[in-house]
Amino acid sequence: MRVIVIGGTGHIGTYLVPRLVKAGHSVVCISRQQANPYINHEAWKSVEHVTIDRLRSEENGDFGAQIASLNGDIIIDLICFTPQSAQGLVEALRDSVQHFLHCGTMWVHGYSEQVPTTENQKRNPFGSYGINKAKIEAYLLSFHQKCGFPATILHPGHITGPGWLPVNPAGNLNPQIFVRLAKGEEIILPNLGMETVHHVHADDVAQAFVRAIENKQSSIGESFHIVSEQALTLRGYAEEMSRMFGQEPKLKFLPWEEWQKEVSKRDKELTWDHIAHSPCGSISKAKNLLNYQPRYSSLQAVQEAVEHYFEKEGIKNNR
Secondary structure (H helix, E strand, O other), X not given: OEEEEEOOOOHHHHHHHHHHHHXXXXXXXXXXXXXXXXXXXXXXXHOEEEXXXXXXXXXXXXXXXHHHOOOOOEEEEOOOOOHHHHHHHHHHHOXXXXXXXXXXXXXXXXXXXXXXXXXXXXXXXXXXXXXXXXXXXXXXXXXXXXXXOOEEXXXXXXXXXXXXXXXXXXXXOOOXXXXXHHOOOOEEXXXXXXXXXOEEEHHHXXXXXXXXXXXXXXXXXXXXXXXXXXXXXXXXXXXXXXXXXXXXXXEEEEOXXXXXXXXXXXXXXXXXXXHHHOOOEOOHHHHHHHOOOOOOOXXXXXXXXXXXXXXXXXXXXXX
């Protein structure tokens, strides 16, 4: 198959493109050519690269036509964030593509009422990112039902891996949390540390896209959670990372109203977004219909990413 990957040089694409090449597909990578894959792989030598600035092309009204002109059998869209962007592309591809795969997010659920959350539960999205992604999913599934458009939606959790710092045990992206844990220093967590985060290694996300293509009849017209086997509580996450560094956990807990005063505005905003969502997704559907089998637990994915960051920054790791 001829596979077009939109946004193919990012973290998911770093692992997805080589997997597609290995599976025997002819791959076209669409990007702005402003970044290189996070990890070098021989497979990239056989990949066709096409430079398109999506935002500018969409402003000109010709993005969908440009993608359609590449004559892909399969389109994988990793960087679609608004319903308007999705509709413009899908309308251009409706009569030509054999399989269209969209990268969504666990944020489409908003807060959870029952956990682990399944794909068919009531949605409570909040925030522009989650709301827009939920609208995209609804549009794609509706278009499939009305016109038979061959859409599949995959919803990753907190993506991580070498080159991409994970959401930390405080629910934000400040790397100093990991540095303090490595030194055996105290960290302060909001509330009781019982909110959850649900990571997934970028290679497992890539695996899921390939599985969805291989199981086309089971995946079209469906959405799937793509996360690790289990979510982590912030407290459990911090404790396990401390032990990974050969330290005993030193944790302090403060009510949200007090905790937010101790951190930067950016850390506060990110932490609130993560703990307000507290994702915990079921992967039963993906396992049953796609044969999705994540190689990494949440901790394994995080540990690999943190070790890579420490090595790159020259930070001592006691592990």
